[in-house]
Amino acid sequence: MAEDGATFRLVYVSGKQPTNQGPAALRMSREELSHLFGHMQLSKPSIRHMWERMPLAVAFEWGTRMPHLKTMVILHPPFHDGWCCDVMVTMVDGHAKSRSELHEAKRREAERGGRQPPKEEGTLESISFTPSKSFRGGRSANRLPSRAAANTSVPSSPPPLLHSLTTLSGLRPHVCDLIDNHKWQMPSLRHVRGHPIGRVFPCGFIKTSHCLESLDLGIFGPRDWLALLKGGRLAHLKHIGTVLATLASGGCKSLESVSFIVKSSVIVSPEMVGVLTAIDGLRTSGAASPTASFTVAAIHQRVSGFSLSLLHECPAPSLSSPFVRETLCYLATTAGSITWHSSEAYFTAPVEISDDAKELAAKLRFPQASSISVATPTTTLDTYFTLPAASSPVWSPITHLSAEAFPDTLTDLNPTGPFGHAAARQLVATGNIKNVRTLYSERVVPASDVLGLLRAMGGASESDGRRGDDREGGRELPYYQVNAASFVHRSLASCLNLRGLHELTIQIFGNEEHFAEQMEALCPSGTVSGFRISVNRLSPHHVFLTGHRKPMSYSRGDWVSKEAA
Numbered sequence: 001m002a003e004d005g006a007t008f009r010l011v012y013v014s015g016k017q018p019t020n021q022g023p024a025a026l027r028m029s030r031e032e033l034s035h036l037f038g039h040m041q042l043s044k045p046s047i048r049h050m051w052e053r054m055p056l057a058v059a060f061e062w063g064t065r066m067p068h069l070k071t072m073v074i075l076h077p078p079f080h081d082g083w084c085c086d087v088m089v090t091m092v093d094g095h096a097k098s099r100s101e102l103h104e105a106k107r108r109e110a111e112r113g114g115r116q117p118p119k120e121e122g123t124l125e126s127i128s129f130t131p132s133k134s135f136r137g138g139r140s141a142n143r144l145p146s147r148a149a150a151n152t153s154v155p156s157s158p159p160p161l162l163h164s165l166t167t168l169s170g171l172r173p174h175v176c177d178l179i180d181n182h183k184w185q186m187p188s189l190r191h192v193r194g195h196p197i198g199r200v201f202p203c204g205f206i207k208t209s210h211c212l213e214s215l216d217l218g219i220f221g222p223r224d225w226l227a228l229l230k231g232g233r234l235a236h237l238k239h240i241g242t243v244l245a246t247l248a249s250g251g252c253k254s255l256e257s258v259s260f261i262v263k264s265s266v267i268v269s270p271e272m273v274g275v276l277t278a279i280d281g282l283r284t285s286g287a288a289s290p291t292a293s294f295t296v297a298a299i300h301q302r303v304s305g306f307s308l309s310l311l312h313e314c315p316a317p318s319l320s321s322p323f324v325r326e327t328l329c330y331l332a333t334t335a336g337s338i339t340w341h342s343s344e345a346y347f348t349a350p351v352e353i354s355d356d357a358k359e360l361a362a363k364l365r366f367p368q369a370s371s372i373s374v375a376t377p378t379t380t381l382d383t384y385f386t387l388p389a390a391s392s393p394v395w396s397p398i399t400h401l402s403a404e405a406f407p408d409t410l411t412d413l414n415p416t417g418p419f420g421h422a423a424a425r426q427l428v429a430t431g432n433i434k435n436v437r438t439l440y441s442e443r444v445v446p447a448s449d450v451l452g453l454l455r456a457m458g459g460a461s462e463s464d465g466r467r468g469d470d471r472e473g474g475r476e477l478p479y480y481q482v483n484a485a486s487f488v489h490r491s492l493a494s495c496l497n498l499r500g501l502h503e504l505t506i507q508i509f510g511n512e513e514h515f516a517e518q519m520e521a522l523c524p525s526g527t528v529s530g531f532r533i534s535v536n537r538l539s540p541h542h543v544f545l546t547g548h549r550k551p552m553s554y555s556r557g558d559w560v561s562k563e564a565a
Contacts, residue, residue, distance in 0.1 A: 048077075051084045059087045063094020067102055068123050074170075075132035082174035085129075089178045095124060096160030122163030122188075129170030159183035169193040171217070180204045192217065257293040258282070264298065267305040267339070268331045270313045276324045283323065296327050298334040302368070306335035309342060311361055311397040316354035325360050332364045338372040338406070340397065340423065347376070347419075350394035361400040371412035372433070374420040387422050398423060403431040411437040421453050428456045488545065489522045496529045496547055504531070506545040519545070 063069075072092070076083040099122055107117045165186045171194025180203070189209035193216045206212065260279060266272065276296070283294055310328075319325060353361070388394045406427075413436045415424040427433045436457060439450075488506060495504050516535045520526075523533055531547035538544060 051087060054084075054087055056086065056090045059090040060094040060097075063091035063096075064098040066091070066095050067098035069095050070123050070125055072124070072127045074127070074129045076129060078131045081129060081131070081170075081172035085172075085175045085178055088127075089175075089182055092124070092127070092162070092184070093160050093182060096162055099123070099163075100161065120161075120163060122161075122165065124162055125164050126167040126169070127165070128167070129172065129175065159185055161185045162188075164188055167191045171195070176203050176205075184208070187211075190214070256289055256291070258295070260294070260296045262296060262298045262303055262331065264300055264302050264304065266298075266303050267307055268303060268310070268328065268335065269307040270310045272331070273310050273314045273318050273324065273328070276327050277318050277321065280321045280323045294323070296330065298331065301334050302336060303331055303334050305337040305339050306332050306364075306366065306369075308338065308340040308361075308397050309346075311357045311400075312346060312351070312353050313343070314357075316356060319354065319356040319360055325356070325363070328360060329363050329365070332366055333368065335366055335369055336371075338366055338369050338410075339375070340373070341375040347388075347394065350388070350392060350396075352393040353396045353400070358396075358400045361397065362402050364401065364405050366405060366410070367407050369407060369410050371414065372406070372410060372427075373414040373416075374423045375416040376419040387418060395423070395426060398427060398432075399430075401427075401430075401432055406432050406434075408435050411435055413439050415439075415453065421450070425453055425456045428453070433457075489519065492533070492545065492547060493528050496531050502549050504547045508543040508545055 072088065074083075074085070074088055076085075100120075103118070103120045110117045160182065162184060165184075166188050167190065168186075169191070171192070176194070184205050185208045186205060187208065187210045189206070190211055190213045192203075192206060192212070192214070195217070203217065206215070258279075262272075279294060279296070283292065410433065413424055413433065415421045424433070428436075439453070488508065492504065492506060495501070519533070519535060526533055528547060531549055534546050534548075536544045536546065
């Protein structure tokens, strides 16, 4: 029993009785104790508590008694991947010390006999961390006994040298930190796997390897991977797991497979083309073998959207690579939405898209897309904005799309401004958009743009504000801001010509300030056909437009005629 009350027990499960030890000369030496194998049952609370309460000094002593240790498998409770990893690291420190002492003893013996000193070797080949399926306790392991404050893991001096360690698997954040803190040296390390999710860990121990072959540490950003590999020896590197970056210089010439993961929140844009170009450069940089496999995959086979702007914003050479075009075509098939958000510069000096961009546009398919949005710079939202001619190269990104690019399931259309509606009309006319059921706009647009788009879609008479399922073939307009002042003004002027009319009120839903400003521009005198016109706000989005032959006055929210009597 230890001084702090902890107890320890060695459990034999082989079912065999210990052999007769015989005289002392035939007994196993201290360094041979590691050939005795026992099995510790993690599912037993008493054994689990033994590991949890083991003083680190005892763990180190146990390690020194296992100089021939070959494999360590840490079965940790579910949801607690850092369980007792300080005990494991300290035991490995003890093992490394015992190996060093054995080598030193053999070296002195060889010198006394006049022989060549033996090469220092190790026995520990692999360490793995695996959740235990036999653990019965749910999440109760979070109530682990606390060790004394002084019982903390202290690195060995000199740093442990693990000559034969080739594989580390199941690594988690706390383990990576501890290994770095203890400064393990692993010159033979070949395979590293783990998931240090949550933040980027230095994983400096990777750089101690002289023959790293495969590396899979989850999803890192480009800068993080560069920092992780910078200064490492990469001449033997053949496999990298989920990477989104190019490699730093390190002599790597034998990559065989690289997997790139695209997050589902990504919109495929010109920035993505830059990443794909960098990947293509890695393929041809000499760091990879001629038969290397480079794969790009979207998580759950889904990305947020695909931007058609890349057809005209990316430099022509960036789309000349077959690898880049093929990957963009693949990502298009996973896009949930399509956008065309053009820049101010593109409208100022539009140019025809390159031949490579035309080839790409013709091959794009969006089978999972359910919506398309066309947004334009602020200047093109002006009511008096002059649309480019039909022959203008500004339309080239959509004119080269195939009629089969968009699926029948694309039902939502969100055009912005006159240009957005004109682009939508072109897509409808070419048959790209067939089954749109919902129109949506976040900005005020002239009513003529809306009517023109609806006529092109063949549903102007059915788009009277009713919901799309109210009648067969109807379309839904859940939210649309229309600049209808000119239409209302003409309707008002026409109705005021009715014989005997003294007052006319038109109820409007919309922004009172905007509508009053537009009506004032159309009717600067404040009168039409002898009727005095006023706008009365009943609520933030509820307006009465009234024409009256008698003098009128309102206490608030009114537009008062400049010719008031």
